[in-house]
Amino acid sequence: MRRIGILTAGGDTPALNATLYGAVTRANKHRVEMIGFIKGFSSLANPRVPHVHLNPLFSTIPELDPARGGTILGASRDYVDGEDTEAINGIADRLKRLQIDGLICVGGDGTLNGMQALSNSLPTVLAPKTIDNDLGLNTPVEPDEWVRHGPVGGADSRTVPAGATEIGGHWYTRSPSRARFDLDQMVNYVTPGYATAVFVAASGVQRIRTTAESHRRIAIVECMGRHSGYIAMGAMYGRPDLLLVPEYRLDIDTLVHRVREVYDLQKHAVIVCGEGATDEHGNELGAEYGSTDPAGNKILSGASEALRAILIQRLGDSYFVDRRRNESARAAIFTRKIGHTQRGGRPILFDRFYAAQLGGHAVDLLLEGQINAVAALQWNRDRGFHLGQVMANDLRDRWGLIHARQIHPSFFDPVGLRPSQVGIDYLTPIFTNALGADDMEALLGNLFDPASLRIAYHSINTDIHKRIRYLQD
């Protein structure tokens, strides 16, 4: 291979530039050209294919800094329909004219679905990214456990179990797993982007605690993650009192009971919830405001406001008045979303290091002749973290779909509303040395630099724009 293309798709994460950097560094070593496509799949769908040569003369362009958050290539959720043969043929033709011998897509489960359509036209490899940590498998046989019902609106719609996921016009549910769960067997143990998101979420929880504690309030802090509770679970490092994850339906009585216990003891409480948390029937608490994005992902309005309404109603003003709080339930219970700060800024050491490794590994897989593979970050008790690979098909169910990974049931204690010991065992290897001394030094050196007050922000987009080239007609 002499020329490889690379793109970043889906939501941005802090570790994307590190992945690009790892890929380009490895390509330099093998004297392979790297072409970066602008804004994910949208570049390929564009007849002019805006792109950037990332390693002229096999040296990495200086704009590509592995410690810079986001992606210098830009990202998007633009959809390329795999069933649209004309569109796919058009992309294949353009890639051929650009002499692209292989394509690396940096992305999550959606990107892998998008990549599938192109994998018949040229060799493709996915380098994983996502803050949600939902790309992977709890057990290697998990894809076989999916059951398809439907179609949506069809005759058997009424018998579809609550909590079923709708994808591409069908309902899907998972049958109870018969596989023995073992952390060593997880496929793609963790994905770059997750550790930094948890760092931000846990820090946010710590800071919100102060207000709840001082003002005797109940704080509900909402983390991203769609239908996966990984970020919320990681936010337990910020030591909230209670955790609600989308994987477990809300048991209102247990929640109210635990909130009362905590509040009565310490005069305040901090609850962390994943944005996709569900009610007792398995319906998303925030779903009534939901709509869809081009890839079919639900945009979740979030669970925290719904939880607040439930607690206001169940505790009532009298609960706070009786405890001489001088505040109504409405004033005493507040919500905060960690929001996009989870996705932004400088990646912490764990993400930088492994993102770069996975980017390099993706290049190696293409050069080895893999044609539809996923570079994976594996972990086991003997070796710790190490690089691996899976075939894209290993992640697909029998209908060809990739489903977002959710936290394994054994990770959560639904009575204590906190991670179980297995959940703690899962998190520990990721986070024990996840922060580097240089992360702290970067903060010390940069944040209060007086120059920041004098000099306007200079966007990397301005520099990259000067490097963008187009496919000539």
Ligand SMILES: Nc1ncnc2c1ncn2[C@@H]1O[C@H](COP(=O)(O)OP(=O)(O)O)[C@@H](O)[C@H]1O
């Ligand atoms: N089934 C699909 N077919 C084709 N493209 C898809 C499909 N699902 C997602 N995509 C595309 O993949 C990209 C990334 O998907 P998205 O779900 O936004 O993020 P992620 O890869 O992080 O899950 C988007 O450009 C989206 O349009």
Ligand SMILES: O=P(O)(O)OC[C@H]1O[C@](O)(COP(=O)(O)O)[C@@H](O)[C@@H]1O
């Ligand atoms: O940035 P947007 O488009 O508002 O999307 C928000 C969603 O993107 C995420 O941050 C990341 O999702 P992806 O990994 O699928 O891109 C989710 O946690 C969140 O629900």
